[in-house]
Amino acid sequence: MIRLLLFWTLLLPCCVAAQTIDLSRATAVNLVSDKQVLRRSLDVLQEEVQKRTGIRLPVATRIPAQSFIALVLEKDKQRLPEGYRSAASIGPEGYSLVAGPKGVAIIGKDARGLLYGVGRCLRKMEMRAGKLTISSEATLTSTPKYPIRGHQLGYRPKTNAYDAFTVARFDQYIRDLALFGANSIEIVPPRTDDDATSRHMVLPPMRMIAEQSRICADYGLDVWMWYPNMGSDYSHPDSVRKELNERREVFSKVPKLDALFVPGGDPGDLEPDVLFAWLEKEAAVLREYHPKAKIWVSPQVFRPTQAWFDAFYKHVNKEYPWFGGVVFGPWIKTPVQEIRKLVKPSIPIRHYPDITHNYASQYPVPHWDLAWAMTLGREAINPRPNDEKAIHNAFDEYGAGSISYSEGTNDDVNKFVWSDQDWNPETPVIETLRDYARLFLGPDVAEPVAQGLLALEQNGRGAVLANDHIDRTLVQWQALERSAPAAVLSNARFQMGLIRAYFDAYTRRRLLYETELEQEARDRLSAIAPGRSLAAIAEARQLLEKAWKMPVQAALRSRCMALGDSLFRSIGAQLTIEKHGAAGGRGNFLDNIDIPLNDAPWLLSHLAQIEKVESEDERLRQLAEMLHRTDPGPGGFYDHFGDPASWKRVLGQLPWEQDPGSLVSPRVSFGVGLVGEEWVDEIKATGFKGQITPRAWMKQAKALYNLPLKIAYSDLDRTATYRMRISYTGRFRSRMKLVTDDGSVIHDFLQTGEQPIFEFDVPRTVTADGAVTFIWNCGEGERGSQVTEIWLMRK
Template sequence: MKGIDFTGALVLSAPEVCGPEAKAIDVLVEEIADRTGVVLERTQVYARRPVPVIVAGTAESLRRISGLEWPEAVTGGLAELKPEGYMLRTEGGDGVPPAVWIVGADARGVLYGAGKLLRLLRWGAGSCRLEGPLHTITAPYSPIRGHQLGYRPKNNALDAWSPEQFDRYIRELALFGANSIEILPPRTDDHPTGPLMKVEPLEMMVRIAESIDSYGLDTWIWYPNMGDDYDDPVTIAAELAEREDIFRKLPRIRALFVPGSDPGKMEPDPLFVWTERVARLLRQYHPEAKIWLSPQIMRHDSAAWMEAFYRQVDREPDWLGGIVFGPHVDVPLPELRRRIPARYPIRRYEDITHNYHCQYPVADWDMAYALTLGRESCNPRPAAQKHIHNVLAPYADGTIAYSEGINDDVNKFVWSDQEWDPATPVVQTLREYAGLFIDDERAEAVAQGLLALERNWEGPLAVNDGVEVTLQQWKRMEADAPPRMRDSYRFQMHLLRAYFDTYTKRRLAYETELEYKAREALQMAPVSGSLAALERAGHILGQARTEPVGAPYKERCEQLADELFANIGYQLTVTRHFARSQGRGAFMDAIDAPLNDIRWLRTQCELIGEAEDEGERLALIEGALNRTDPGPGGFYDNLGSCRGFRRVDPGAGWQADPGYLATPRIAYAMHLLSMSPERQKELGGIPLSWVAHTNAMLDTPIVVRYDSLDPQTKYKVKAVLVGETSGRTPRDCWASLTAGDSFVLDEEVHIAAGGVTTRECAVPPEAVQDGRLSLTFRRTRGFKRLNVAEVWLLPERNRSEI
């Protein structure tokens, strides 16, 4: 069969269809009308007419259509339908008007079948066409498929939405197979209201739940325990009253997800006692609902907490619906699945929204991006998301992904499509995403452009020549885009990323050169005088602001940021767009963050300038310029750089361990840059080689390897270790340092939160007897992350002195 023109088609469904099945048919007609202007005629009476027909409904309801002629290929496939699945089948030809059958195993199957048809149709003004025949029978791989949609000021867009915008987004997620939406109560670890909220939080919670229910999807609630004392009768009464009010007002609740931590601070034993009480209350209003718990724990003693959690789960309480695996669960998912009783399913709560300092950070991300795009930027990562999904999919019953807004929009749809069928190529998902939501005619270009944006983040930015090509592709689409495409927030946000990436690459090259010139000016201090050299270096470094580069790129980013705020409430700055903070998606506020070591150099210049003696100033300048010099025959490595990280033992590796539970990774200590100027001055400035470092979780060691060493040379090791940001929980850490398998160099290194620790130790000659050396840094106690920034291997004396 050739393509079918559905412009004048009939939509045939059974009489007296209601609820989610009727809603599915409404969605089909409304979405076609929205994109083409064509309103298809609907009928519940079968009569042969010389026009194409879309037959839509469940197998059960379609049997109620009197006289409907069922093609043999359709009836033959009914036995293959599985829950939530559907059949798409085209029929006709040889004088018979063409038809497409959407037959759902149930009401959800009708919705997902309609969604797939919409994703395959080709659009135009006044036209709607299917390119070729269809014969698909499919059902979802995972029984749980969904996303968390929060309504609180922490979100980077959703707090600005109306109930109608939430309904639209829920519909769009359903078109790609989502069956679950997780919402938040009015009281969480965030402010209850914000300047952009159009509806009171509890009212919005009810309105969103009503939308979810109207599509026949499942409503989940992420409900943290925010009380201070769950032994206090007054606290208990208030907490239960709050929950009862919500349970009574929401139309249908499938499950409550209660995190063990982040936020929350209960021990497992009281947690289970309290949760059982909540479960009894929940069942009064929603008899089928159960509570799911996660062993998320942010404390350093997570092993003891987990053992207590396991003991409670092993009692197999009936009110417990399942276990949730997500951020701060320190047990690998395969191990968790082995340890949890088989009666309890595991649901994934995967962080698809953040770039670093998160569950699944971007692998080996360039520091220039970390400094500017930050933790929560527009981040299409289709290939990475598919891999993360698939490598752990066998151990869980699906995912309701964690999100903080709209920045991870592409990731949401990729994840949903993988939950439906892990064999789906991501480029197919991107084509359907682009065709349905952005522009059908340019779907292939947009899909390839999204893949190119992901490649922009691969490897060192300075040598990624694809970044400029990616912008050229997006600019060409921008120039050719029709008004609807130009006005699409999904096009605008990714177009902004293309401009932003190129602007960052342009600045990186320029500011790196300025740093080299400033250092050259300081090298001339013995000739020009130290004070003149300091002044000259400061002037050169200031050119990044006084003589900036790439202004047109920045201006276009600013324009797009304003358009996105007006369009979808995307909050890309704190002042203009009311973002909660720069770390909560306001990456435009960091668009000009320094990409060279200007902060450290300026602090050094200030300290040097305070010296009263010219000789002392010259000596300080020489020391600053040679800070990383290991001397002849020595070694220096910034473990947060691409080159330095190659010296680190890779552990399990990203492919097998994308959550880095047993794999060292490059991480970023941005909190160092937010230190007060006085504190930075005490430390002699904050070099970027402290900000970017190697990080390891829990008991995973950081092993630094050397070969081709001279066994006759004595060495000492110098290391800089970075403390965690100060938080609500104690975050000091203690570590050991060993050489080889048995030589303990330092067994009690205290790494204070919010600080930097430097250690120097002699290396026993026996550790280098074969010309090889391994240095192992290992957390011994305290907070669960270990950060090593710089390592020097310094020869104490060279061969001629032996």
Template sequence: MAMKPTIDLTTAVVVSAESASGAEAKAVQVLIEEIAKRTDVTLRHTYDKRDTQNAGADECPSPSAHLTPHIIVGTWASLAGLANLGNLTSFASETITATEALPALVGSLQPEGYVLQAVSTAGLATVFIIGADARGVLYGVGKFLRKALLKQQSIRFDEAYKEASSPRYPIRGHQLGYRPKTNAYDAWTVEQYEQYIRELALFGANSIEIMPPRTDDDAIGPLMKVDPSEMMIQLSAIIDSYGMHVWIWYPNMADDYADPQVRQLELAEREEIFSKLSRIDAVMIPGSDPGGMHPDPLFEWSEEMSQLLRRYHPAASIWLSPQVMKYEPRPWLEAFYKQVEREPEWLGGVVFGPHVDESLPDYRARIPQKYQIRRYEDITHNFHCQYPVVDWDLSLALTAGRESYNPRPLAQKHIHNVFAPYADGNISYSEGINDDVNKFIWSDQDWNSDTPVIETLRDFARLFIGCDYAETVAQGLMALEANWVGPLIVNDHVEVTLQQWTQLEEDAPPQVLNNYRFQMGLLRAYYDAYVKRRLIYETELEYKAKDALRGARSSGSLAALERVGQLLQLSVTEPVAQDYKQRCSDLADDLFANIGSQLTVERHFAISVGRGAFMDTIDVPLNNANWLYTQCRLIKELADEEARLAQIRQLLNRTNPGPGGYYDNLGSSSSANRVDPGRGWEVDPGYLYSPRTAPSIYLLEMKKEKQDALGGIPLAWVNHINTLTDTPIHVTYDHLDPHSSYTVKVVYVGDTVDAELSRDYWASMMANDRYLLQDEVRIKQGMATTHESPIPQEAHADGKLKLTFQRTRGFKRLNIAEIWILRQHSIQA
């Protein structure tokens, strides 16, 4: 494809109004500084055209001065009074025409919009960046930087570029919490924070949410360069300097807000913060996670907090999020709606995010129209989250975990757009830098949800890595998302993706190789390929181990059991693809040095493995080694050879339902056709009304005594089908024999262990919506629970069987790992 003609702006002069101040002046500063970082060219800046050729104040500019390229930046209101603005276009009638059209373009803008137009005639090159307001100037500058071709000592721009653009949604931003739980932010300096805030603004963000020092986390971490209170003060000032909104995520951490002394202490803490911050626009209070007040006292307390907030920031408001974990979700949510329907004056708006157990369209229908809805979408986690990776391969879940580098451009755009009409924008939930790409996708979609993600990724790569990499890195990020689609062992994209990234690695100059965004993509390419290579190898080792067990009668049980251990240990003694692993480790160290990305607990000070330290899980077994080790150890303890052989036979037949029976591992794609998909991911990406696959990695962390009692933890228990709140799971079977009797055996999985909040739940199972087979089965948190029940023969008289599983009470998840339909015997007519 032919390159578009460009204009050379390397010697351009930036012209703005001398009256520009605040965010408008900041935008001009950003333009000059960001160009200089990428080109080593510091453009001259003037407030008057006559200054561009060092002319005296009373001199007329020479004709050659008019050939100097110009970038005219500012709001239309401020530029209207700029001296000699007309002289900038006096040599070219086409330029004059273009300039005369600017008022109409500017007049079409909404708040925060901009006009970006390049004009080149008769050797005169001019770029206009005109904002509807101060923030619009910043966003126009951002679009210019995203589209410009910036190289060493070279600044070029599309000579025919013309765009008038306004944001579609008024709330656009991201949460950047300074606390140890995040996987990078707590290691940042004030300067790194400002740069990241600036970069988000270049893609249209107008809000940044910060946190108080006291949350559900330690206040001080080992990597912090600044005291949390001081960082909060500085961040407020930085965000304000860009004209952006300052939000605070402020959970209620006390146990009893009915206690007057507790209330007084909580208000005193907030007053100290509110009084010291230069700007606060809104405070968001989550209903829980953390916290746990019933809506009635929550609204009463929030009103009192609003009065205090407005004492220091009169225009600021309180927003509430009905996240609920402690209570039964539906009664709690109904109580929340009842409070909102009273339309309290102090309530600025409401929030939709994780643990809001209602679809956004239904939520919007219940909220009075006077209140805006801000989305608080989880773009940072891969599973056990609001929007999990669809049917994510268990091997990736075991290794990459919840907070690995996770560019998901297509998925994030879909999640954004399917619910976008029901809210007023989004300030995303983030726990660090791992979701970096997703942030820019959301900002661009909040600006214009028609924008193709590949355009955003090209802008992202062009601006942050280099204009020569706009296409290759953009496509590379798309390829990383494709790596996570479908079963990993048969995903041929993974090797191709690595080849593409390693070719970039071989050809890239040092400044690209040391670019943290390039390093994140490169690490993921190596990581995915390493995990796949291990999966193939370890799957074969498991088959060989089972082959050894099948020969136990001839070799002797003890020899066979010993051989199993030797075979499985090969993954440690003779590992594969160690060059891939070493490259991942080196990149992890580089990323820690560059941006404090915490990919290990020991070397990089991550708070835990689940908080971004996915290098610590790179070698987690990808086969049933742990289960087989446990089984073999227990079998070896048996004194009798025949008893050992019998147990080995039982081990090999663990999933065997017997002749005429059925077995399903519901977390496997092979059993997906049995499970009713509900509304499905396309319309229900949060799986509020649809089953989803969900890994229970915490089962693998169970203490040895408990694992022994269960005979070990097979991987079939680790990946299961999961539904939320009151959504049932329907599993169907065909071709049963009407003349046979059957038994159903089910493995339920408890939820994550929580020391403070009981996550036990109770469940029931119905056959064909008529026969109650299991009732009030208690599933303890962190455990696998097996229940077996006979199936009434009349339930499958037509050869069909539908099993319906339903959470009846307790914690709001239902998890099922395995089902056996066991044929007992034939009953003759």
């Protein structure tokens, strides 16, 4: 097992008062003679300081009389002046940073330790034009806890920005990540579950992948490659030969490759016997070009069976000589703590956390409001610093570190938080955010930007209608916008926070407006004078159409669009499909900026049909049916499991921090998922039999895989007989069975997704004691059970 490392030993007593050390005239002292050890650490120090201050640090090989910033290996620290020789023990990849009256010593255990020490120094410096200072409080010794720390940077069209990166932009982004302790970058091959190229690419994929590998080699970082099995047959000799020839071409062109990650599925599902037989052949080709590289594999499979897992772990525990370890990522049924028990202690586990997606993902935002799912969508700019720390710390002890799943720059903040947590899980989130803002935006805005990023995460907590925090967040960011210098205003990392502040406030203002318009329209339709149904329908239509004919806060919308254009120009961020060339559902949240946030589309479609009815009485009857769709009748019960108020009935809920991936407890999910509809990426509730569906069908309760979904009712009438109506909608089209806690079968396995509404009689014996728990299970190999609405109606 890759051993875990100790970290964080402070060098100076806490009682020593902090001093500000002026380094504006400092000399960079290089006490490292081996160029393979020094690599680019000195260049990084000089270049990053010069970018921010205009100061080009001169270089010497001896400590000068004036101020200095010295780079040295631990074994040579005696070359430093007394008082700068850290006495603390440093582990692999660790460093000591010693700040004293005359300067700073960066003492690295090894080549990476030097780079990370430079990164820590840069993060703590205050850099202004012509001025460079650091506090004596920057002194510390630190060694990373986990040996794998990195992120996937896939040069492919499906990402929301990476396919627009130049070589120079990849170099800077990889450098930025390294300054926060990343030691691994995962690249992807030219052929994946994606288009071969995009309009944004400045180099052919194979050439850029080779450049990514070279950049990592220059910095001394590990290179991983995510390589899914996209072939149609991995058992026929001709097919295998073709696949091996492709691998040979790819592996031969990347100058550095330390590990290959082959997912068991998502995409490329193979039976374990076939998978591992193929991996052995692949490993032989890999080692022709990269002799020390090993293959890691994940038990990712969309429709898992127990037989599949039994065979998979049997192969894993054989410990093939080419085998590196197990990867725990999205769409893995087994909790990582269980995987740790299933595999031998000598086999390492690498986390593959999804830090990109907001829902329909490994770690969705808990109890997210539907308004956010409809507008921000699955892959928006999504700073989630506190969530990422909670997710990391829930499972970090079961693995040897992480390489995150990322689809572009929208998760930028999350990358740096995750790297800091892999280095030291005790790091407070606010410290990372302050370092992030200080280094990338400047010391004068560090605190308000750090707090502003926390405020953006808080925008997503609870019901949007009731969350006036969203408006305060915009005020905070607008204050920054008025006072920040031009360099900050044009910085993409500032603009990514700013656009979310504007977008969130605009969405809330629209939701308030459109909710009130819908209520006014419903009131108009509920109080129809005799013979005036057609007039009332016309009035209701006018009210509902005001949402787009007389929109609110157009200035907020315009600012969002302008910022989207600016982000596209600066970093290739693709926030719309048509204008910016985004892949559908891959970060194009600006396309959803005007999506209706009330039930106007559903109401208007019904009103259009009711208008055609000739009978006044029939029109009134259909209007009443529409307006009272959720009415369970006298003494009945109605619950919508996208509504937090109904979640009190859902059993088995662990605190989110204990189960953020919902592998042992249910989650809220989004998506209509009926036949003829696009799935959750196009969450617009249209298409089922040519009709528009109610907004309620977009959000439901879900239990993944074969986890039972349990919903309990009490306070039922013991003397009554109930009929149960259920709406089954959602992303998955699963076969589900419904029973009760006493073993009664309400319905046997049925296929969902074909129709939304089902009705069943509930046996009187089931509710005779005034309570019942309904239990849903899906068939083996299904992706989960999901329930949207329940009506319990007295017969």
